[in-house]
Amino acid sequence: MELFPAIPLDSWYDTKQTLHRFEQVVGKIRLQHSPRRNHWWNVPFHVTGRGITTRPMGLVDGNPVFTVDFDFVGHRLVAANLDGRTASFPLQGHSVASFYLGLQSALDSLGVDGSITHATPFDLSDTGRPFTEDREHAAYVPEHATRYWQVLSQVALVLEEFAAGFSGKTSPVHHFWHTFDIAVTRFSPHPVPQPREAGQLVREAYSREVVSFGFWFGDDHIPEPCFYSYTAPEPDGLTDRRLDPPSAEWVSSGQGHLALLRYADARKSPDPRATVLEFLESAYRAGAGLAGWDLDALACPRGITDPYLAGR
Template sequence: MSGASQWPELAWGDWAATADTLHMWTQIVGKTRMVLTPLQNHWWNVPLYVTARGLGTSAIPYGDEVLDIEFDFVAHELHLRMGSGKSQVMKLKARTVADFYEEYLGCLKELGVSVKINPMPVEVADPVRFDIDTEHKSYDPEYVHRFWQVLVHADKVFRAWGTGFLGKVSPVHFFWGSFDLAVTRFSGRSAPPRPGADSIQREAYSHEVISAGFWPGNGGYGAAAFYCYSAPVPAGLSEATIRPAEAAWDKALGEFVFKYDAVRALATPEKALMEFLESAYGAAADVAKWDRAALERR
């Protein structure tokens, strides 16, 4: 278990502009992976993954070649690499999304990669096309590095939590649309159609899930937090008591929340986070009447 000092401060107000810019950059790279890979259940072909230096796509087949793209949040560079050895590097620095997008497409062209992505961002309020977005242009390397450190710690705990589940479970992956790290467990039962769901939500929530994750505070929430939710939400879940005491049901969000600042303030943040995951999942699984004896390692 790491000490609390290893979980860096990440107040949303201190780096919101940088996070919003980085969000758009990850969407550009993520959409590249989405276009070049076949659809997997629940959109598992689109996320990015925590790496030893940042966030990456993993290997993407391209004809007889293979491509991978990685945000390096240590050297603050974007690496585009082909299996042949050809590569391109972009500096991660304060620059507009439009400028980033133009150089990025140029790098792909230099590598011989032809891909057409939808330039309109998704899952954000008032989206602006990547090619004309001159509003988002901030990049604070210190806070980006802190964000990556949090993702590394969270990824480690999420992976360890997954060892106790025998049912269908997602990889731990970073969804660039919502800008969060998540892992999802499935009951094995189909879910009723979600009212008003679009094609993305219909695919993502075709089956009953309990999902946990971390997001830095975007979307209007304003604070970094860990979360756990059930879809569909079983009746009575909001009345369940979970641990540790610092975690609670958020009525507005309709899910359990354990704020990041509360996590890092504890003596053993990883132990507290694991307790939250186990407790919130257990509460949701019991209320939803999942077959826990069949789904969990005893």
């Protein structure tokens, strides 16, 4: 299939709203029942050949080892444990409330306690509403869910290719269920003191200097899919730095700025993959360069650190 097929937000808005909440239900189970990793790396989903997965969890919480996967080819939610048993149900035909109850029942049949301390959406318009009371969000069009997964998979591989060029500390390429984006983050060793009032999420995520890169499908603020990058803390003069290609731009976001390349502009280019890689590299050099990172020392061309192969 074509690289970066069209996925305008308004064409699947209702499915996205429902699916986002389905993923928050599963994501909160992952958050509560997996070993914590620095910068919340334990929390996001990873892309699979049929959808997305929590990866194995349990054990440390008294549960058997188990996984929960979204299958966007067969359009099923699949839970499994280490003895090979599975429990699944269709994704279509559920509200958030019935999805939540169906998942808890599936996990219970596998001997898994999938309880969630805060069983409400995170940072969404209905943040205070329990999942068990949400019968409003119940749209699920299979073709839209499949297209979402296909785009997610393609973007993931481009981000993997970009990630290979950095030899320092870097996150996995992973899909965040709270913001519904896919991202990879590069870290410097320089600590960033965060005040207590910044909150637990921010203190852990931004305890080091970062330049982060990713893609999201659009939201109520920017209603179209885009590639993005940001540097935190944001260095002075960042928005004066050039971005490539010329269609990329700096936009205000909260108290800082995002480098933004619209998905539609990437799709129109003669080589969309090369265009996205060019954008990511320009955003990295803008942010990390101003932050004083040693760009040459951290470079890892083609993912190679072997000195006998690096020059070939």
